[in-house]
Amino acid sequence: MSKPENKPDAGKVFLEEVTRPPVNERVRGWQRVGRVMLVPALAVVTGLLLGAVLIILTSEPVWGAFRVSLGSGLVTAWNTIVQAYTALFTGALGDPVRIVQAFQSGDALEIRRALNPIPESLVNATPYIFAGLAVALGFRSGLFNIGVEGQLFMGAAAATYVGYAVKGLPGFIHMPLAFLAGALGGAAWGFIPGWLKAKTGGHEVINTIMMNWIAFRLTEWLLGGPMTRPGSGGLPISPIIEKSAEIPQFFPAPIRFHLGFFIALGMAWLVHWLLFKTTWGFDLRTVGANPNAARYAGMNITRNIILAMTLSGALAGMAGANQVLAVNRSMALGLSPGYGFDSIALALLGNSTPVGVILSSLLFGALRNGATRMELLRIPNDIVSIIQALILVFVAAPAIIRTIYRVKVPKEAEEVVFVGSWGGGNK
Amino acid sequence: MATIVVHRKWEAVSPTRQRVIGFVELGSALIMLLVFTLKVQPGQVATFVMTPGGLTQGMAGNWVVPAFSTLMALTVVNFLLGLAQLVRGFGRWTNAVLGVVVAFFVFSFLTWATAGKSLNLLGMLSAAVLLAVPIILGAFSGVLCERAGVVNIAIEGMMLMAAMVGALVGSVTKNMWVGLLAAVASSVLLAWVHAVLSIKYKINQIISGTVINIFSTGMTSYLSSKFLQSYQELNNPPIFPRVPIPLLADIPIIGPLFFNTNLFVYLVFLLLIILQVALFTTRWGLRLRSVGEHPKAADTLGINVFATRYMAVLLGGVVAGIGGAFFTLGSVGRFDEMMTAGKGFIGLAAMIFGNWTPLGAFFAGLLFGFTDSVATKLTILGTGIPIQFMAMAPYITTMVVLAGLVGRGQMPAADGTPYEKE
Numbered sequence: 076m077s078k079p080e081n082k083p084d085a086g087k088v089f090l091e092e093v094t095r096p097p098v099n100e101r102v103r104g105w106q107r108v109g110r111v112m113l114v115p116a117l118a119v120v121t122g123l124l125l126g127a128v129l130i131i132l133t134s135e136p137v138w139g140a141f142r143v144s145l146g147s148g149l150v151t152a153w154n155t156i157v158q159a160y161t162a163l164f165t166g167a168l169g170d171p172v173r174i175v176q177a178f179q180s181g182d183a184l185e186i187r188r189a190l191n192p193i194p195e196s197l198v199n200a201t202p203y204i205f206a207g208l209a210v211a212l213g214f215r216s217g218l219f220n221i222g223v224e225g226q227l228f229m230g231a232a233a234a235t236y237v238g239y240a241v242k243g244l245p246g247f248i249h250m251p252l253a254f255l256a257g258a259l260g261g262a263a264w265g266f267i268p269g270w271l272k273a274k275t276g277g278h279e280v281i282n283t284i285m286m287n288w289i290a291f292r293l294t295e296w297l298l299g300g301p302m303t304r305p306g307s308g309g310l311p312i313s314p315i316i317e318k319s320a321e322i323p324q325f326f327p328a329p330i331r332f333h334l335g336f337f338i339a340l341g342m343a344w345l346v347h348w349l350l351f352k353t354t355w356g357f358d359l360r361t362v363g364a365n366p367n368a369a370r371y372a373g374m375n376i377t378r379n380i381i382l383a384m385t386l387s388g389a390l391a392g393m394a395g396a397n398q399v400l401a402v403n404r405s406m407a408l409g410l411s412p413g414y415g416f417d418s419i420a421l422a423l424l425g426n427s428t429p430v431g432v433i434l435s436s437l438l439f440g441a442l443r444n445g446a447t448r449m450e451l452l453r454i455p456n457d458i459v460s461i462i463q464a465l466i467l468v469f470v471a472a473p474a475i476i477r478t479i480y481r482v483k484v485p486k487e488a489e490e491v492v493f494v495g496s497w498g499g500g501n502k
Numbered sequence: 503m504a505t506i507v508v509h510r511k512w513e514a515v516s517p518t519r520q521r522v523i524g525f526v527e528l529g530s531a532l533i534m535l536l537v538f539t540l541k542v543q544p545g546q547v548a549t550f551v552m553t554p555g556g557l558t559q560g561m562a563g564n565w566v567v568p569a570f571s572t573l574m575a576l577t578v579v580n581f582l583l584g585l586a587q588l589v590r591g592f593g594r595w596t597n598a599v600l601g602v603v604v605a606f607f608v609f610s611f612l613t614w615a616t617a618g619k620s621l622n623l624l625g626m627l628s629a630a631v632l633l634a635v636p637i638i639l640g641a642f643s644g645v646l647c648e649r650a651g652v653v654n655i656a657i658e659g660m661m662l663m664a665a666m667v668g669a670l671v672g673s674v675t676k677n678m679w680v681g682l683l684a685a686v687a688s689s690v691l692l693a694w695v696h697a698v699l700s701i702k703y704k705i706n707q708i709i710s711g712t713v714i715n716i717f718s719t720g721m722t723s724y725l726s727s728k729f730l731q732s733y734q735e736l737n738n739p740p741i742f743p744r745v746p747i748p749l750l751a752d753i754p755i756i757g758p759l760f761f762n763t764n765l766f767v768y769l770v771f772l773l774l775i776i777l778q779v780a781l782f783t784t785r786w787g788l789r790l791r792s793v794g795e796h797p798k799a800a801d802t803l804g805i806n807v808f809a810t811r812y813m814a815v816l817l818g819g820v821v822a823g824i825g826g827a828f829f830t831l832g833s834v835g836r837f838d839e840m841m842t843a844g845k846g847f848i849g850l851a852a853m854i855f856g857n858w859t860p861l862g863a864f865f866a867g868l869l870f871g872f873t874d875s876v877a878t879k880l881t882i883l884g885t886g887i888p889i890q891f892m893a894m895a896p897y898i899t900t901m902v903v904l905a906g907l908v909g910r911g912q913m914p915a916a917d918g919t920p921y922e923k924e
Contacts, residue, residue, distance in 0.1 A: 133728055219708055221655075277904035280708050281854065284655065285897035288844050296890035413719070419712050455727040460720025467713045472703040 115424050115431075117476050118469035119438065126462040127156045130454055159454055166448025167196050167441035187330055192444065194332035198402065200440025202227075202411070204339035205394035206418035207425065207432035208346050209261075209387045214427040215350055216383035217363030222268060222283025223391040224415025225290030226261040230392020231399045232294050233260030235406040236302060238316030238399065249319040254338075254396050261392015262385045264290060269384025273377040279384065287415075295408060304405070313406040322401035335401040339436075342390065343429040349386075350429075359383050391415065412443070413460065420467035439463065523600055524588030530607045531581035538614035539573040546570065548613045549620035552755060562624070562754035569617035576606045576613075608876075615880075626875050628759050632833060634871025635766050636661060636842070639825030640849020641856060641863035642773055643818040648858060649781060650814030651794035653918040655711035656696050657822050658846025659718030664689040664826025666722040669837035670730065672739025678831050681739050685831070686823035692718065693819025697812050704920035723839045730837055741835045742766065766832040769824060770864070777860040790814055794914035797921040807921045825849070851900035858913055870896040 131137050131152045141148030165173075169192040177189035206223050213220035220226075234257030241249060268282035298311035305314065324333040350356040362369040362379040370376055394414060399406050421439055425431025442463070446456035469476050476482070550565040580603050586592070592599045612621065640657045647654035664685035672681025692714050699710040730737040742764045750761035760767065781787035792800040793810045801807050825845075830837050848870050855869075856862025877892035 129724075133725070219706075221708065221712070271901065271905055275905040277901065277906075280655070281850070281904055282901055284847055285851065285901050288847060288897045289894050291844075292890040292894045296888045300888065413716070416712065416716055419709070420716065423709070453728070455724045457720045457724035457727065460716055461724060464713050464717035464720060467709070467716065468699065471705040471709045471713070472699055474703055 111426065113482065114473045114476055115426075115435070115470060117480055117482070118424065118466050121469050121476070121479065122462045122465040123160070125465050126458055127160070129461060130159050130458065131155060159449055159452055162448040162452055162454075163442070163445035165445075166192060167445030168192055187326065187328075191330050194326070194330050196437070196441040196444040197336050198331050198333065198440070199444045200436040201333075201336045201339050201401070202394040202398055202414045203418060203421055203436035203439050204336075204343060204433055205390050205397060206414045207421040207436050208339075208343060208429060209390035209394070210418045210422035211425065211427040211429070211432050212346055212350070212359075212390060213383060213387045214422060215363050216359040216379065216387075217366065218269075218272070218380065218383055218387070219280050220265065220283055220384065220387045220391075221280055221419065222264065222286045222290075222415070223387075223394075223418055224411060224413065225283070225287035226264040226388040226391035227395040227411055227415050228290045228294045229264040229395070230257035230259075230261035230389075231395030231406050231410055232297055232302070233257050233392070234396035235313045235316060235399050238320035239314040239405075241320075242317060244319055246319040246321075246323075249317065250322060250400065253316070253320040253400055254322070254393065257392045257396020257399070258389040259392065261395065262389035265388015265391065266381065266385045269381040269388075272384070273380040294406075298406060298408065302406075311408050315405045316400065320400060321404065322397065324401070331402060333401040335397040338393075338397070340433065342393065343433050346390070347429040355382070417460070417463050420463050420470070423470045424466060520591040520596070521588060523596060524584055524591075527580060527584030527587055527600070527603045529584075530603055531577050531584055534573065534577040534580060534607060534610045538610050539570065539577050542569040542573060542614060542617045544570055546617040548572075548616035548618075550612075550616065550623040551620060552624045553622075553758070564620075565623070567613060569613055572613055573610050576610045580606050608872075612876075621879070624755060624758060626879055627872070628763070629878070630868070630872040630875035631759055631763065631767060632871075633874045634867045635770055635832065636825040636828050636845045637849045637852050637870050638770050638864055638867030639766075639773070639821055639828070640846045641852035641867050642777060642860060643822035643825065644850055644853035645777065645781075645856075645858055645860055645863055646790075646814050646821060647818040648853070648917050649794045649914055650790050650811045651797060651914055651916040651919065651921070652697070652700055652811055652815050653707040653711065654696065654815070654818055655708060655847075655850060656692065656714035656718075657818075657825075657849050658842055658844065659711075659715040660689040660692045660819060660822040661826030661829070661846050662722050662840070662842045663692055663718045664823040665829040665841060666726065666730075666837045668827040669737055669739045669830035670725070672831055673736050676740060678740045678742055681831050682742075682824070682827050685827035686820055689823025689826055690816055690819040693815050693822070696819075697815040700920065701808055701811050701815070704922070707918055707920070719840070722837075726837060726839050737837055739831055739835060742832050764832055766824070766828045773821065774860055774864050781860065791914070793921075794916055797916050797919075801921075801923065807923070811921070822846070848896050851896050854900050854913075855896075855903050 134152075134155050137148060137152045137155055140151035169190060174186075174189045177185045206227060209223050209226070210220055234253045237253040237256040238249075241252070244252070264286055268277075268279045268286055271277040271282050272279045295311055298313055299309055302313050303309060304312050322333050322335045322338075324331055326332060348356075350360060358369070358374050358379050359382070361372065362374060362376055363383075366376060369379075395410065398410055403410065417439060421435040422432060424435040424438075425433075442459050443456070446454075446459045449458065450456055546569045548567050548569050550567070552562040552565060583599055583603055587596070587599065612623070615621070640661060643657050643660070644654055667688040668681045668685030671684035672678050675681065696707075696710050696714055699705050699713070700707040726737075744762060744764055745768075746762040747768075751757045753761070760771070781791065789800065789805050790810055790813075792803075793805060793807050793814075797807045800810075826842070829841055829845075834841070849867070852866035852870055853863050855866035856864070873892055873895045877889045880887055880889055880892060
């Protein structure tokens with residue numbers, strides 16, 4: 076569909092691609108780490124600061140104190156913020172005082188409770204890693220997979236079905252089987268928009284948005300109908316999965332830390348290996364970075380688009396499978412608080428690299444976990460979504476960060492994703 | 503006034519498409535025969551009530567149709583149309599004929615579902631009009647933005663924010679007009695953010711839209727659980743009342759549907775006319791579209807690309823804001839978390855289905871609203887078809903249209919591409 080006058084000279088472009096030194100060879104070592112981390116770090120700080128402003132503005136005690144006097148207003152505002160972010164921090168990483176007291180008391184349950192925040196943050200980070208990898212893999216291949224949420228739901232539904240309907244298998248077969256079913260469910264949901272993009276040119280953003288809503292309706296029907304829990308009275312909830320399908324948790328309650336976290340890390344390593352160490356990955360990245368050059372070099376664009384969307388969908392499906400098999404043990408409609416959409420912010424924060432995705436997932440997981448402690452202070456946990464949206468703004472537009480902090484942002488940090496536009500989508 | 507009209511012609515109907523559509527139409531006739539016509543008892547009648555409840559103007563008698571003969575007749579007509587389409591095609595009337603076939607199919611479905619019972623058809627249609635209002639307004643918002651070359655997937659977020667602000671301000675001031683104004687202002691503010699991010703900072707417009715969607719979801723849920731749920735008086739806005747238009751409201755069927763409802767339906771019609779005329783017959787519209795088709799050429803001719811895009815996005819924000827206010831000030835009278843429930847995305851679908859024109863978006867929106875309305879009636883009629891499958895129809899339709907199966911829409915050429923001034 077791209078018009079001839081827009082097409083850059085493919086040969087020239089390809090030569091430029093080949094001769095340009097890879098990003099990671101220009102600057103080395105810690106200096107490079109610093110440069111790469113600068114914008115994301117400032118984005119997170121700015122997001123948290125603006126979150127603090129919102130907390131102050133919506134706090135009734137602060138308003139009351141300002142009516143008394145300016146001084147008491149400022150003091151109350153400061154205290155509110157300190158309390159809120161202390162709660163966020165201890166909720167995410169644990170309260171040192173409580174941990175010390177727990178060890179002194181020697182009560183095993185109390186020790187587990189006091190230590191729980193960190194493993195719980197990891198539990199929260201796990202679906203983010205899968206979903207973030209899904210988005211990042213798409214970005215690297217020049218595709219905007221905004222359908223991770225829907226793929227996650229389909230993956231969860233498939234994993235749930237295998238989890239409760241297949242009976243009598245030993246755990247070491249049943250659990251991987253259910254997990255694989257989840258990956259396949261997500262892969263199928265990613266394959267369709269990929270195929271449509273490659274064959275008809277229908278833009279993957281529109282198609283994945285539509286597929287999201289089809290997935291929501293489909294799972295709603297499945298959970299209320301064919302997959303409903305007997306005796307639930309038509310409530311949209313699935314039966315509980317078999318013991319053999321569960322992803323094992325390592326510690327007794329209330330610690331829910333489970334094997335899924337390590338599967339997620341393994342997937343991150345696999346995605347890294349696929350993208351950066353194999354010919355397939357090289358093809359995917361070249362198609363993503365410069366489809367014209369890829370075509371000129373004889374790469375199969377159609378196959379790569381379908382492959383990228385299918386793999387991306389599979390990773391998203393794993394996020395859903397992980398939640399069902401390791402955490403919830405059954406499927407309900409409240410399965411995801413928006414992992415699929417948050418993961419877009421997360422993938423960008425991590426510059427669409429697997430390591431970056433892991434780090435940002437840990438951050439997002441900690442935020443989400445810590446926010447439950449903030450709820451006790453009457454600060455709704457939706458504050459996390461707001462902070463995540465703000466972080467996304469600053470990561471996507473480093474120029475804003477540059478203006479606020481008067482820092483030099485290196486050009487390479489600005490290499491955000493290049494995705495085909497709506498109109499010229501089928502480039 | 504010297505106006506250059508840019509003609510956008512539909513692609514010529516290819517032989518493959520002609521055949522595909524022919525088979526689809528024949529298939530519809532087959533389904534009508536096997537699933538509907540042969541399943542009704544002979545002598546059964548379907549009773550369609552043509553007066554919506556609670557109205558005294560524009561009364562009409564009930565339609566009583568003999569189920570079997572009606573279904574048989576419609577089946578035969580669809581079969582013949584499908585055959586004609588397959589053999590020689592209808593050329594530029596292809597889509598119109600397809601529309602007729604679909605309409606007959608839907609009516610057969612209703613007749614089959616109603617056979618031996620009675621259905622308030624007009625009640626269902628007037629529910630459909632109300633359900634279509636936010637979809638159509640969302641689609642209009644999309645048309646404005648995308649015609650100027652800015653993709654807007656943030657319609658959902660803008661509507662959600664407007665719905666909440668409308669409810670909040672409407673409740674505090676106890677004035678629905680102030681509520682509407684505040685709702686529009688909040689949506690315009692988000693549109694401004696979208697414009698700055700995507701036009702000034704040139705970040706990917708889909709990312710910018712995602713930002714606004716995540717932000718709105720978070721912000722409305724945050725404020726709702728912090729304030730609206732604990733202080734009920736903050737979530738009890740006055741609702742725009744039903745205003746019958748003199749004389750027109752007395753016309754049977756059409757009167758109750760379109761001329762005896764609230765402000766928002768009238769606004770939809772007003773906007774439809776204004777937008778369709780302004781976009782395609784005025785200099786303003788030509789400039790706006792030129793910026794979306796070929797910004798560089800527009801710039802060369804002295805059109806300010808950035809200013810035009812800002813204007814289009816902000817106007818899109820106004821329209822989306824009205825659509826959002828409809829949820830709280832026009833129908834429910836209360837804000838609930840996530841109450842837009844994907845209507846903004848169906849609006850996006852309607853925009854695509856309507857081929858990026860206000861008129862097309864209007865009809866697509868009505869169709870999707872109608873689907874919604876039928877879905878809610880399905881359980882009452884006991885057809886055994888799950889509501890969720892009907893609810894999927896708009897999304898599937900959009901994907902089919904996008905795939906070019908029924909006819910490819912023509913999106914603005916520079917849609918989604920940031921403009922770099924050299």
